[in-house]
Amino acid sequence: MNLILFTSSYPYVRGGEQNFLSNEVQHLLAEFEKVVIVPENVDGPCFGNSLRAEIDISYAEYFAAYNNFTLLLKGLFSPLFYRGLMEDKFPRFSLKALRRLIAFAGKANITNQWVVNWLRQHNLDGRDCLFYTYWFDQAAGGITLAKRQYPELKLVSRAHGYDVFEEQYYNPPFWPCRKTVLNSVDRVFSASTAGKSYFVNHYPEFAALFETSLLGVPEPGFLNQPSKDGIFRIVSCSIIRPEKRVDRILSGVLHAAKLRPKQRFEWTHIGNGLTQYELQKLADEKFPANAKAYFPGYSDNEALMHLYGDKPFDVFINVSETEGTPVSIMEAISCGIPVIASAVGGNVEIVSEQNGIHLSQDPTLDEIAAALFYLIDHPEETEKKRSESRHIWQTRYNAQFNFSDFAKRLKNIRLGL
Numbered sequence: 001m002n003l004i005l006f007t008s009s010y011p012y013v014r015g016g017e018q019n020f021l022s023n024e025v026q027h028l029l030a031e032f033e034k035v036v037i038v039p040e041n042v043d044g045p046c047f048g049n050s051l052r053a054e055i056d057i058s059y060a061e062y063f064a065a066y067n068n069f070t071l072l073l074k075g076l077f078s079p080l081f082y083r084g085l086m087e088d089k090f091p092r093f094s095l096k097a098l099r100r101l102i103a104f105a106g107k108a109n110i111t112n113q114w115v116v117n118w119l120r121q122h123n124l125d126g127r128d129c130l131f132y133t134y135w136f137d138q139a140a141g142g143i144t145l146a147k148r149q150y151p152e153l154k155l156v157s158r159a160h161g162y163d164v165f166e167e168q169y170y171n172p173p174f175w176p177c178r179k180t181v182l183n184s185v186d187r188v189f190s191a192s193t194a195g196k197s198y199f200v201n202h203y204p205e206f207a208a209l210f211e212t213s214l215l216g217v218p219e220p221g222f223l224n225q226p227s228k229d230g231i232f233r234i235v236s237c238s239i240i241r242p243e244k245r246v247d248r249i250l251s252g253v254l255h256a257a258k259l260r261p262k263q264r265f266e267w268t269h270i271g272n273g274l275t276q277y278e279l280q281k282l283a284d285e286k287f288p289a290n291a292k293a294y295f296p297g298y299s300d301n302e303a304l305m306h307l308y309g310d311k312p313f314d315v316f317i318n319v320s321e322t323e324g325t326p327v328s329i330m331e332a333i334s335c336g337i338p339v340i341a342s343a344v345g346g347n348v349e350i351v352s353e354q355n356g357i358h359l360s361q362d363p364t365l366d367e368i369a370a371a372l373f374y375l376i377d378h379p380e381e382t383e384k385k386r387s388e389s390r391h392i393w394q395t396r397y398n399a400q401f402n403f404s405d406f407a408k409r410l411k412n413i414r415l416g417l
Helices: 018-031 058-064 068-076 079-086 095-121 138-146 178-182 193-202 204-209 246-259 276-286 301-310 327-334 365-377 379-396 399-415
Strands: 002-007 034-039 129-133 154-159 187-190 210-212 231-237 264-270 291-297 315-318 339-342 356-359
Touching: 002 018, 018 034, 018 399, 034 058, 058 095, 068 095, 079 095, 079 138, 079 178, 095 138, 129 138, 129 399, 138 154, 138 178, 154 399, 178 204, 187 193, 193 204, 193 210, 204 210, 231 246, 231 327, 231 365, 246 264, 246 276, 246 291, 246 365, 276 291, 301 327, 315 327, 315 365, 327 339, 327 379, 339 365, 356 365, 365 379
Parallel strands: 002 034, 002 129, 129 154, 154 187, 187 210, 231 264, 231 315, 264 291, 315 339, 339 356
Antiparallel strands: none
């Protein structure tokens, strides 16, 4: 039995997929005779040498052969384009929506051609294969087209954030060909309960297709320790992009430090981006003497775990305007760090009053400062939140359990169970 896994770039390190897939693939290999990983992009270093899975880069090469003009033609001549035009949610008077539909249909058409060619080249029929797309995107759309020639093949998809919450990510808020693709997919696994609820509420006629399958991170083997020298240490971790609102964290820490000049603060942000050095410069210029900020840049999981093992942190903070279920929060709670987070997306599932503090969806500087002060002023309760963070990881975001269970569910889908 073959599992064909479509990724954005994994095992080529370009995005954050490796945070989860490096663990998940090992469990897939335990259930399937063969796992073939098919990345769309192959930029950057490859970590595939340590995998027992096969890596097929011909899909990425197939995409690279098409320029914008040929992609346009592929979109206009794709059956998905015309089906997408007829869907009731398509914004017919929006040029932006039309462009997105054409691009989606074009990439799906290319995916369809690759899948059909790949099955023929390997002399496989649909009964031998389960196709699995890590994102509920154009790859899933293209595989539904291939099912016209290979009706026995099965297709499942994960869905995370940008491929779920249309209003949060897109203007106008719609996803191309959503209902058309749902008509042919066998299961959609949301990485959060919020994602499943969104799908069920927006596409109730397909409710039976939607399931929740939480992601997870491995056992770190240690617990992070709180500060014992009077400094309150804050950590955050994300790429620096506008929707992550790292500048809001900076302003919140600055505000708290000014309100409590006798309290010392240290804030470390893990992750890079275009404004990383601007933020460091701004913090150096604006922070008062009782506060420091550090921007060490990108850190892979191994280096991050070393940091959490070696350095005390008193809280993890996330004030994003939109989220799926952040791996950064999973990593933090696995080490027992309490969390302050904006009440958006999957944040509301992984953070509760037991292990942290919810901020509003668009938190003010006073809110951020008040949350920091609460943890400082209630050390016994903060210690309980540390214990609860670890407990929530163990019961909901443990990679060993979650990915093993998910792999078994996929195998049963292919077997028709």
